[in-house]
Amino acid sequence: MTNEEFETLLNFFKVMGNEKRLKIAGILANRDCTVRELAQMLKLKEPTVSEHLGTLKMLGLVTVRPEGNFRVYSFNSAALHTMNREMLSRGRLANLVQGEVEDSDQKVMKAFFKGDQLIAIPASRKKWLIILRWFAEKFEDGIQYPEKQVNEIILRHHGDYALIRRELVDWKFMTREKSIYWKLPTPTDLPLD
Amino acid sequence: MTNEEFETLLNFFKVMGNEKRLKIAGILANRDCTVRELAQMLKLKEPTVSEHLGTLKMLGLVTVRPEGNFRVYSFNSAALHTMNREMLSRGRLANLVQGEVEDSDQKVMKAFFKGDQLIAIPASRKKWLIILRWFAEKFEDGIQYPEKQVNEIILRHHGDYALIRRELVDWKFMTREKSIYWKLPTPTDLPLD
DNA sequence: CTCCTAATTAGGTAAATTCCGAAATAGAAA
DNA sequence: TTTCTATTTCGGAATTTACCTAATTAGGAG
DSSP states (O other): OHHHHHHHHHHHHHHHSSHHHHHHHHHHHHSOEEHHHHHHHHTOOHHHHHHHHHHHHHHTSEEEEEETTEEEEEEOHHHHHHIIIIIOSHHHHHHHTTTTSOOHHHHHHHHHEETTEEOOOOSSHHHHHHHHHHHHTTSOBTOEEEHHHHHHHHHTTOSOHHHHHHHHHHTTSSEEETTEEEBOOOOOOOOOO | OHHHHHHHHHHHHHHHSSHHHHHHHHHHHHSOEEHHHHHHHHTOOHHHHHHHHHHHHHTTSEEEEEETTEEEEEEOHHHHHIIIIIIOSHHHHHHHTTTTSOOHHHHHHHHHEETTEEOOOOSSHHHHHHHHHHHHTTSOBTOEEEHHHHHHHHHTTOSOHHHHHHHHHHTTSSEEETTEEEBOOOTTOOOOO
């Protein structure tokens, strides 16, 4: 179930999103350790380390084995591997939230499309913008389209290409100069804060 | 620098280790959104979503572009890729903490080894165990070694193979039956990356 | 210019997390 | 059995985080 996978991934991030636990994982990725060894290296008390190890163990990221008088903790590559390969890609991430959140756009799309054909024009501005955004996605960033080609692309999904074309420009989804159309390229978004 | 990478990875986990932020990332992985849209889907107030988006933006996981009257947020696959491919493997993880934590073992090893030769026997039990663990690593999990081969392997690093061999068994690093020696296999540690 | 709307920042509260010392447990050793 | 030791569990203090409402900013539209 996708919801369960979401929880798994979320927990993975939560657990690894703590400095001390991430370090423990890193150290154990180098070699096996006892609780006391880890406590010394990290300058923490044993109970604290023990708790962290318990958390990591729940996730399956570490395993324990008794060895003489100690309990030796090991890193378990398999769990990391699972996260890495099976969950951490854009596609996977996208799937994890499907149905999880009510997606108002998909409702709108279902209501006004049949397949990839726009079969009705919504009265509400909000819904209309959702549809226009969908049309805008059919064009690539940074490419200049002659009007003829714009029409063609729109025609694949709706007969009244002039309406859609004009609306795309009006709502600034696209820019026109003479009869060349383009999307404003996504800015590189330099300044952070 | 490895320390900087550690911080980057830690922050990545921290940011994604929050239910709402992970969902935002998931939704944006499906399609671009405005703050208001996200707020509706997630049943949060806009300021809260805005904050989360700011956090995600700092990490480079999302970008913004103005579009008409709105600010449209997009998912940035590149950042995810970086984490996925360049940081999230056992080997990488292991490297991230090298030198970060003072590794008491390495001190001990330096003090009693010359190259890979054990040249002195520590008085302290603690230090002795570190050395024994090092010797234990020279043997593979799940392999049965006849005594002769055990001796050979130890001899590569120290003359008194009988001492080391006996200590390895005494301290339960290895098991002996008749004159066959083996390590107890580490449970569930599957192949790494 | 002013109005309007989307988004952000400020400030404060409630909840969750991290850490520790003290006490309990489990198991090897004697 | 009792003792000793490594680890875990408990209870609570200090810090951090997530979220809200209210106020502010930014920018297009009129």
